[in-house]
Amino acid sequence: MTAAELVGALRLVDQHCHSVLGADLDRPGFEALLSEAHDRPAPGESTFDTPLGVAVRRWCAPVLDLPPHAEPDEYLARRAELGAAEANRRLLSAAGLSDLLLDSYHPDRALDAGALAAASGARVHQVLRLETVAEQVAAGGVPAVGFTRAVTAALAAQAAGAVGLKSVAAYRTGLDLDPTRPGPAELAAAAGSWLARCERTGSCRLDDPVLVRFLLWAGVDLGLPLQLHTGFGDPDLRLHRSDPALLGDFCAAVAGTGTRVLLLHCYPYHRQAAYLASVHPHVYLDVGLALNHVGASAATVLAETLELAPFGKLLYASDAFGLAELYQLGAVLFRRSLGRLLDGWVDAGDLAAADAERYAGMIGAGTARRVYRLD
Numbered sequence: 001m002t003a004a005e006l007v008g009a010l011r012l013v014d015q016h017c018h019s020v021l022g023a024d025l026d027r028p029g030f031e032a033l034l035s036e037a038h039d040r041p042a043p044g045e046s047t048f049d050t051p052l053g054v055a056v057r058r059w060c061a062p063v064l065d066l067p068p069h070a071e072p073d074e075y076l077a078r079r080a081e082l083g084a085a086e087a088n089r090r091l092l093s094a095a096g097l098s099d100l101l102l103d104s105y106h107p108d109r110a111l112d113a114g115a116l117a118a119a120s121g122a123r124v125h126q127v128l129r130l131e132t133v134a135e136q137v138a139a140g141g142v143p144a145v146g147f148t149r150a151v152t153a154a155l156a157a158q159a160a161g162a163v164g165l166k167s168v169a170a171y172r173t174g175l176d177l178d179p180t181r182p183g184p185a186e187l188a189a190a191a192g193s194w195l196a197r198c199e200r201t202g203s204c205r206l207d208d209p210v211l212v213r214f215l216l217w218a219g220v221d222l223g224l225p226l227q228l229h230t231g232f233g234d235p236d237l238r239l240h241r242s243d244p245a246l247l248g249d250f251c252a253a254v255a256g257t258g259t260r261v262l263l264l265h266c267y268p269y270h271r272q273a274a275y276l277a278s279v280h281p282h283v284y285l286d287v288g289l290a291l292n293h294v295g296a297s298a299a300t301v302l303a304e305t306l307e308l309a310p311f312g313k314l315l316y317a318s319d320a321f322g323l324a325e326l327y328q329l330g331a332v333l334f335r336r337s338l339g340r341l342l343d344g345w346v347d348a349g350d351l352a353a354a355d356a357e358r359y360a361g362m363i364g365a366g367t368a369r370r371v372y373r374l375d
Helices: 003-009 027-032 051-059 072-082 084-094 113-120 130-139 144-159 184-201 209-222 244-254 270-279 290-305 324-347 353-371
Strands: 012-017 097-103 123-129 162-167 226-230 261-265 283-286
Touching: 003 324, 003 353, 012 261, 012 324, 012 353, 027 072, 051 072, 051 290, 051 324, 072 084, 084 113, 084 324, 097 113, 097 162, 097 353, 113 123, 123 130, 123 144, 130 144, 130 162, 130 184, 130 209, 144 162, 144 184, 144 209, 162 209, 184 209, 209 226, 226 244, 244 261, 244 270, 261 270, 270 283, 270 290, 290 324, 324 353
Parallel strands: 012 097, 097 123, 123 162, 162 226, 226 261, 261 283
Antiparallel strands: none
16 A cells, blocks of 8 residues: 555544634635635735635535536535535545544634534544633633632643643744743732733733743643644734744753643744754644645645654644635645655655555554544
């Protein structure tokens, strides 16, 4: 069996994803989810005219009984004819997934975990977002003197049902943060200042660098795999501050704790992330989100990642959000890219066929099952 055949038949573990909308979408609503932008495209432009939009028309249209490259209006008309429930079922099941590791942040009107499991035919596991828990505690009116203790207790309670944790520190402070664990006096001052700002503004968005460091270390203390957003995202992000290379000192600081660090997305810094995974035994990565957004160039990004990343350190992820298309498309682009890459190496004599099959299984599912203890 070739690597392409093996990875094509493999039921993938999607190590980082979000739920999908259960409601029908008009064209503006659909197009908004084909981009990381907050604003709509300029007049006369469309997010269908992007690598992601083209890939959706190429690979998702046949799942809805349309020819490849169906026009956007034709695609959306067929999607509306089927209805959201049937379109979601077809696209999610076509992805061929065994397990979904679901970020606790979802769009409004999203399917709950049970409905997502039923539509996809996959087991759904929770990944708990650290900042969300802290913001929930703050919104409950806890005093500053007991804030960190209350957050620690809330994290422990909610993490009992999770297989992993996630931080969006890249969005809130940037990854160029002090890697050390903050002390009690530093924490007390930061909590008092931030909670006072929450009360004054009515917004509890956790963006204090000391408290973000506290959350990262609270996550480390729980011992679950810790996912960190790196690389590109929506306009709230400052891209140069999301370079995973900035986490080098943090990765070194948590070595020996038993916590495994998962670098998410990584593009355009996927080579830096591959380097960190190559020098730290507890660091892993994916290029989820990137493969969908680069479309036909997915194989290039994957090849560049595997220039240095150990084969046992790369995991599959889609980072699908809102649209079931992103689950199916992520799986298609990953399978095609990895299969062609590994088989190309075999054909050139650079890799044994048995190793190619083994690596395909590891990257597509095996490493995620081991890291997250799914079995």
